[in-house]
Amino acid sequence: MIEMPNCIGCGTTIQTEDKTAVGYAPPSSLEKDVVICQRCFRLKNYNEIQPVSLTDDDFLRILNGLGTQQGLIVKIVDIFDFNGSWLPGLHRFVGNNPVLLIANKADLLPKSVKPKKVINWLKREAKALGLQPVDVLLVSAHKGKGMAEAMEAIDAYRKGQNVYVVGCTNVGKSTFINRIIKQATGEGEVITTSHFPGTTLDMIEIPLDDGSALYDTPGIINHHQMAHHIDSSELKYIMPKKEIKPKVYQQNAGQTLFIGALARFDFIQGDRSAFTIHVANDLPIHRTKLEKADTLYAEHKGELLAPPTADFIDQLPPLVRHEFSIKEAKTDVVFSGLGWITVQHANVVVAAYAPKGVQVSIRPSLI
Ligand code: GDP
Incomplete structure (x- = not known):
């Protein structure tokens, strides 16, 4: 059997049989050096999303695998949707691995907001929700603010081990990882980002220079998020x-x-x-x-x-x-x-x- 390539956009394994399932690409695309699945292709070129049949159970199954790995878990939340973007079961699937909590989209906060107050609030909330992060950082992946500190913290806390980046859909996980890749390698956008929740599928492996790797895990859909009750055409009005x-x-x-x-x-x-x-x-x-x-x-x-x-x-x-x-x-x-x-x-x-x-x-x- 020939080994199928992974989509450059979302990392899922390409398949050429079922147009409605995850990872479909037309057979002719296999001849190319880099393959992009039809879903990411459409998303990139037309900014439209195609529904795929990946269930919550699939997401949980992939994330459950984290408990069996050793490494640093980087959990990303949306500062603007803290409760909506929290992964309630995280402590159940991370095992004993340390968790670094990163709150993204700091650029949306008015200038008068004091970062220290935000961090203290995040620490209290995390504790109340049963998570004891090794550290809490505030970043804007979009603007690059706080990213150098975030990369330093990741390097310090991972202690030579792998890094698993987790977060629910739309927290800006792809933007965050793209920013890391760009700062580390000088390459441009590698992972698909979009206005639509739920665009990252299987785990994507990004090699680190000491032989370990950084893994982008699939975004979990938190159904109670406000964003899921709003049609994608209207999301732009509520998402600052x-x-x-x-x-x-x-x-x-x-x-x-x-x-x-x-x-x-x-x-x-x-x-x-x-x-x-x-x-x-x-x-x-x-x-x-x-x-x-x-x-x-x-x-x-x-x-x-x-x-x-x-x-x-x-x-x-x-x-x-x-x-x-x-x-x-x-x-x-x-x-x-x-x-x-x-x-x-x-x-x-x-x-x-x-x-x-x-x-x-x-x-x-x-x-
Ligand atoms: P993912 O689903 O977690 O991978 O999220 P994406 O990286 O695709 O980002 C989701 C949405 O949030 C997109 O519209 C991004 O432009 C936006 N976004 C990501 N990071 C930031 C940020 O730091 N600030 C702001 N204002 N928006 C961001």
Whole structure:
């Protein structure tokens, strides 16, 4: 049997039989020096995704194999979607291997955010979720910020062993690894990156100079991520592309703010207060009276309250209410994958609504 090559884009083994399965490439492509699967080809050239029949079990099976390897696990999370991008079962499949936690997309945070506060928050959250990372770093793989430190840390903690980079889809894992390859070898983009969740398939091996290797593992799809409830054509509105510009709203109790049709924030009780919204700059925010909010949402979601627009509003799970009694001034109410609202004053009661499954939590303000 001839050995099939691996796709240069996603690393999966090429096959030429089944057009609907992972790794399909037309037979003629085997004659080329480098082979790219049809899915990556389309993604690269037309920026469109083809669904493939790879299940969650397949992802878990591959990741489970990590427990039997020895090396440094580099876990990447999206700073903007911390809970949504967390891999809850990670400690079960890493065995005794050390974990380096890297939070990506730091460039989206407003300049006023203090990196040290972010790192402390990440450390607390990781611990609360059962993970004891050897270190926590904040980077922007896209801009290259913090990457030199990240590479130094990887080299120091791996102690001559292999490196396994894990993360759920869309955290920027491919961008991160491409950046490492580029800095190490001077080569350009090697691994496919895209706006769409779920583009990296089998493990890709990148040789390191001491005979060990860095492995890019497949991105796990976390189904409760906000991004999976949004049509790919509308993702660009909710995923910030640039540094977030905070917007301040002075509110009285009894007022409601809608972020598109994706989230709702009721100010229930407390003195007049300032609320600072940190979401993608182009997301429309709509202010109304609390008593009118239910009717407004029922009648105008998908239109006045958008995104999602009318074509996609039915895909959005119903909003779930989370009430918080906030004692401390400067508390963030975090909508995972969407952003956060800083409550500037103490002693207020608020209710935050997000689509079912999307986590809402509070933390001391990062600013
Ligand atoms: P993967 O699925 O984890 O491999 O993620 P990709 O590398 O394909 O990136 C997913 C999306 O996040 C793409 O739209 C990237 O442009 C974007 N992205 C990746 N890294 C960064 C970053 O550091 N900052 C920002 N703002 N976006 C990033």
